Amino acid sequence: MTFHFGILCFPGVQQLDLTGPYEVFASARNATVHLVWKDLKPIRSATGLVLMPDTTFADAPSFDVLCIPGGRGVNALLHDEEVLSFVREKAAAARFVTAVCTGSLVLGRAGLLTGRRATTHWNSMDFLPRLGATPVEERVVQDGSVITAGGVTAGIDFGLAVVAELMGNDEAQTIQLSLEYAPAPPFNSGTPATAPRSILDAARARMAASRREREVLLS
């Protein structure tokens, strides 16, 4: 039996939202990971890395796990009916409907977070209630078949949690060891609660333009 993972790959995606879970999923036994978009043209991610979709909305198979990563490019998806319809359609057939980072906002706009506990990047948590979800400040949040992750690097923790759900703890632990995932951040600034105030202000400033745009799109 092969498990099919489908990750949405769109212009302006935060590549580590996608490549972190990809590496965990693709390291599993009997897994096929698809990058899916409207067409097969190269995609420029938010920080410049070019990604190549391997299947299209029209050709995509059913997915055991549907995963929506986040990034600046999410803004353009929030009113894109072609994308939202595709997400709804694939979600209906998936065992797990998932998102990393601000990919949760896309799930929300598709109506898939209504009444669900969910998480997203810390700088977008306040958008979740507008989309009918209950925000939870945890790294990975599971509510039934919906699994969401916090910002960017949370996608690795999330990937292991999804593999554990789908294939068992031994498979997830074997992948964790293969990827030597025993993280040791050199600083303690990974969340607004632990970062110095000046660092929080600097990070917010860098994300301000995208956030302002998102506020209008979700108002």
Add this chain to the structure above:
Amino acid sequence: MTFHFGILCFPGVQQLDLTGPYEVFASARNATVHLVWKDLKPIRSATGLVLMPDTTFADAPSFDVLCIPGGRGVNALLHDEEVLSFVREKAAAARFVTAVCTGSLVLGRAGLLTGRRATTHWNSMDFLPRLGATPVEERVVQDGSVITAGGVTAGIDFGLAVVAELMGNDEAQTIQLSLEYAPAPPFNSGTPATAPRSILDAARARMAASRREREVLLS
């Protein structure tokens, strides 16, 4: 002033060795990250993700940071004089010569680890002495201008350490917060010391073929 990061992008690279540091470097102010290879053809990584080099050995600029990721594809580089010469040439002009995971073996084969403290993926640590290096079981190891990281996900810790060296702690901390890097692995199997014995055996078995090949190449 722009900092130039050059990451070697080769067939069979472990994509997260590359995409983790890429996301950290590319999130920095005034940074340009290049993926460099012999030509510009699409590259298939070890787990399938396709990457696109953006510059060639012939056209690459000088790099402030040269970074060699690891992966199964490292084996083909260990006796590739074109690659080893390129690495030596770019290393001579770089401020920091770095590797993630088994990328250290390429630095070693290029003669750049002689007499240096260094690290690599846990399953390749015993190769370092054969390459003249002193193995150190730490997540990120700096010896002068040479910075090496442990397996795969260590590249994120490493990326932050490199940015801190080059641009200061504030920049690294701002990136850490933007990427919400406050890891929370769902299991404690990230190193051979903490993983259950059965998990260690399973992980070793998955890497056995590549390791046997490497033993011959480095004998």
